[in-house]
Amino acid sequence: MKRIVLLSLTVALPALAETPAQLLNGYVTEAAKAQPGFAPSAERGRQFYVERRSTSDKMPSCSTCHTDEPVAAGKHVITNKRIEPIAPIAGSKRFTEPAKTEKWFHRNCKEVVGRDCTAGEKADLLRFLLTKSGA
Numbered sequence: 001m002k003r004i005v006l007l008s009l010t011v012a013l014p015a016l017a018e019t020p021a022q023l024l025n026g027y028v029t030e031a032a033k034a035q036p037g038f039a040p041s042a043e044r045g046r047q048f049y050v051e052r053r054s055t056s057d058k059m060p061s062c063s064t065c066h067t068d069e070p071v072a073a074g075k076h077v078i079t080n081k082r083i084e085p086i087a088p089i090a091g092s093k094r095f096t097e098p099a100k101t102e103k104w105f106h107r108n109c110k111e112v113v114g115r116d117c118t119a120g121e122k123a124d125l126l127r128f129l130l131t132k133s134g135a
């Protein structure tokens with residue numbers, strides 16, 4: 001079981017991605033396997049980001065911690081710790097380390113959505129965040 005989980009994680013990882021755009025391409029390629037012709041949508045990404053779910057009372061949406069304005073610094077709803085803007089703005093390291101990105105997608109999606117996010121959802125979200133940061 002453990003091996004299967006690890007294996008699917010490896011496959012989902014766009015291995016050599018280094019820029020947010022490359023990471024996005026990796027998710028699009030992955031999503032297109034399940035849904036041929038998949039094209040990422042910033043609008044779907046925005047909806048996904050602000051959607052309030054009932055999995056957790058404390059953290060109903062991604063924007064609960066990352067704020068409604070993804071180019072602004074966020075704040076952890078429980079620890080109150082500052083979170084660097086989730087959108088990859090100039091000079092930030094956002095979405096440049098695939099392992100880090102996957103780790104947090106896994107954790108935050110489980111907490112907020114109640115399951116892992118799909119490659120399509122990740123692609124939409126990244127498309128949205130890139131639009132916000134001017135790319």
Ligand code: HEC
Nearest residue numbers: 059061062064065077083084094095101104105108109112
């Ligand atoms: C309880 C607060 C909280 C919520 C809610 C939350 N996050 Fe996060 N998120 C964090 C923290 C803390 C980090 C890691 C610290 C950092 O990178 O600044 C993080 C980092 C991330 C990263 C890493 C980005 C990178 O590559 O640098 C992604 C992706 C992410 N979150 C996606 C999401 C998504 C998608 C949702 C909604 C489904 C969400 N988060 C909801 C707190 C939160």
